[in-house]
Amino acid sequence: MNGAAPALRFDGKSVVVTGVGRAGQVGEVVAKEFAKRGAAVAMSGPVAESDPAVFQRQLAINLGSAYGATCVCIPFMRAAGGGGIVFMAAAAILPGGKVAGMAGYAAAKAGVTALMRAVAQEERPNGIRANALAPMAIRTGVNLESMGAKFAYVERESVAGVIAFLCSTEAANITGQVIELA
Secondary structure, X not given: OOOOOOOOOOOOOEEEEOOOOOOOOHHHHHHHHHHHOOOEEEEOOOOOXXXXXHHHHHHHHHHHHHHHHHHHHHHHHHHOOOEEEEEEXXXXXXXXXXXXXXXXXXXXXXXXXXXXXXXXXXXXXXXXXXXXXXXXXXXXXXXXXXXXXXXXXXXXHHHHHHHHXXXXXXXXXXXXXXXXXX
């Protein structure tokens, strides 16, 4: 990335990025990365706040939004001849991951991974690929505030670069994979 001209272009392509509710989050950098590479970017607003229990809220935010966005996008992707979907999982759900104290979040991210695999298998004949990223903690304002600056973070720009790659034609043979970022 380092300010060089992007090698992977998305001119004439449309990209939907969910989770761009506020500045400083991963979605903001992902949207900017695709725009820099020539894509027309549709950014969603913040996930609606609600009063359910924490477990239900995590499911709705992390799994429900992924499901809803996928259901809306697939018909458009089919009509366009295919494309790539990248879901956000979490390293916590991988073997050996630490899920103590965050059962709702972990359950939602495990559900996102299952959703990704279903989409990858069901939509491959339609030219649609689906993969998931499972990053360690990403450097965001919220994570810095809650975990401190001494943690080994994944940079938002790195996440954006991997997502752009997975949506490019260079990754045409990659589908159904969970990719850990550390």
